[in-house]
Amino acid sequence: MARQRRPGVNERMKVTVIGTGHVGLVTCVTMSMLGHDVVGTDMDQEKVALLRRGIPPFFEEGLEQALRAELTSGRLAFSGEPADALRDAEVVFICVGTPARSDGEANLIAMEGAARDVAHHGRDGVVVVEKSTVPAGTSERVRLTLTRESRGLRFDVASNPEFLREGTALADSLRPDRIVLGVQSDWARDVLRRLYAPLTDQGHELLETDIATAELAKHAANAFLAMKISFSNGLARICERAGADVVAVADVMGSDPRIGRAFLNAGLGYGGYCFPKDVAALDRLASRLGYDFRLLREVSRMNDEAVEAAAAKVHEAVWNIEGKRIALLGLAFKAGTDDVRFSPALQLAERLVSAGADLHGYDPRAADTAREELPDLNVSDTAYAAAAGAHCVVIATEWPEFRDLDLARLREVMAYPVIVDARNVLDREAVARAGFAYYPTGRTAILTTDVTAGPVSVEAVAVASGAA
Numbered sequence: 001m002a003r004q005r006r007p008g009v010n011e012r013m014k015v016t017v018i019g020t021g022h023v024g025l026v027t028c029v030t031m032s033m034l035g036h037d038v039v040g041t042d043m044d045q046e047k048v049a050l051l052r053r054g055i056p057p058f059f060e061e062g063l064e065q066a067l068r069a070e071l072t073s074g075r076l077a078f079s080g081e082p083a084d085a086l087r088d089a090e091v092v093f094i095c096v097g098t099p100a101r102s103d104g105e106a107n108l109i110a111m112e113g114a115a116r117d118v119a120h121h122g123r124d125g126v127v128v129v130e131k132s133t134v135p136a137g138t139s140e141r142v143r144l145t146l147t148r149e150s151r152g153l154r155f156d157v158a159s160n161p162e163f164l165r166e167g168t169a170l171a172d173s174l175r176p177d178r179i180v181l182g183v184q185s186d187w188a189r190d191v192l193r194r195l196y197a198p199l200t201d202q203g204h205e206l207l208e209t210d211i212a213t214a215e216l217a218k219h220a221a222n223a224f225l226a227m228k229i230s231f232s233n234g235l236a237r238i239c240e241r242a243g244a245d246v247v248a249v250a251d252v253m254g255s256d257p258r259i260g261r262a263f264l265n266a267g268l269g270y271g272g273y274c275f276p277k278d279v280a281a282l283d284r285l286a287s288r289l290g291y292d293f294r295l296l297r298e299v300s301r302m303n304d305e306a307v308e309a310a311a312a313k314v315h316e317a318v319w320n321i322e323g324k325r326i327a328l329l330g331l332a333f334k335a336g337t338d339d340v341r342f343s344p345a346l347q348l349a350e351r352l353v354s355a356g357a358d359l360h361g362y363d364p365r366a367a368d369t370a371r372e373e374l375p376d377l378n379v380s381d382t383a384y385a386a387a388a389g390a391h392c393v394v395i396a397t398e399w400p401e402f403r404d405l406d407l408a409r410l411r412e413v414m415a416y417p418v419i420v421d422a423r424n425v426l427d428r429e430a431v432a433r434a435g436f437a438y439y440p441t442g443r444t445a446i447l448t449t450d451v452t453a454g455p456v457s458v459e460a461v462a463v464a465s466g467a468a
């Protein structure tokens, strides 16, 4: 196998992406935008059919437009046939799901399937790159599978963890903070450097490590960010009792460059497909390697506690939850996405419904995905419709549009003027002026004796519901 560097900096390479979920599809589009020839493949034929028509199966800002442009450019295609998709690939990205098993360990069955596909259909000299978040040591398993399943295929394995965030995924991939390459041969290093040349030429940093380090670094980064969030949620509990303000505490802490302000927002805790799974997976990996990383279990426990604390606040705000109408604003696990996987907002919804609440949710993007997850959930078309006749509004996701709620209108349609702000999105003074009892997170509550919002008539409720 020739292992020399080929001439030309930004050359066009042949890339195949296995798995077209969030990471996989964004990788397809990004690689195509960087000028490579890309084939995305997925075992879900319906998804492949949608993608061929330029329809992403989930919402991600700017993705649909970019997908269509790349399909039209002729650089990007999708195939449901692994043999088809893998035949010419110089680089294969494995972007399949690695969900947590019930014991927290990552389920790597799809990784093995992808490695097998490459072994059967890949071309000689292919570089196989793990992009899915996997426990350190997985590359060795991939390597073994490729060796066992292929007949003399020459290949190399590398790790290139993805740090994209849902909601800003495309921008994160096109303007990465860092590109991490875990490699163990000059061949893989050379191929991947050439692949990323369009980004490194623009000055984006490339960090090269060994494979186990790259695998571990991804878990470590996510677990550390999760720890920052849980730390702030712990502080929030203390601030509420001490009369301090957790947002101001985070500002002070965050102004120290050694700490940084990002991911210090107390609230309902973290959710989504990455943080909960990655914290558990790192804990499992540690214990498999003989180290008890107790801190990680505490991070996760404190995250569950954040939902409990919000439920307790609703209880404090309305007295008995049973029979109360509660509006839950925000269902997605964070703003900017329709993803409700491991959403703390839905965990709170379940908690309130099981306490007997008449719950009405609203989300600017995640109504359909939330209904799929919790079929019995009432979902309204506007925040005001959800709030009509409500005894309490709970803000559960940090959508920017909730900052701009018309508080006078909200108060008019609600039965009680009570807001639990589990994400600290509202302006305290404005809420106070509008006459609400206000329960933020980690900040002093504003209690008002005027609990008779008015006038709440059948007409007001009907008007609000019709305002959809």
Ligand code: UDX
Pocket (backbone or CB within 6 Å): 162, 163, 164, 165, 166, 167, 222, 225, 229, 262, 263, 264, 265, 266, 267, 268, 269, 270, 271, 272, 273, 274, 275, 333, 334, 335
């Ligand atoms: C995360 C990582 O940020 C990304 O690098 C990795 O590739 C995938 O996992 P994502 O899951 O899209 O990305 O969400 P992120 O923006 O990190 O937020 C995770 C959760 O933490 C959300 O539920 C969010 O609401 C919550 N969060 C975030 C807080 O509660 N407080 C904060 O200060 C920040």
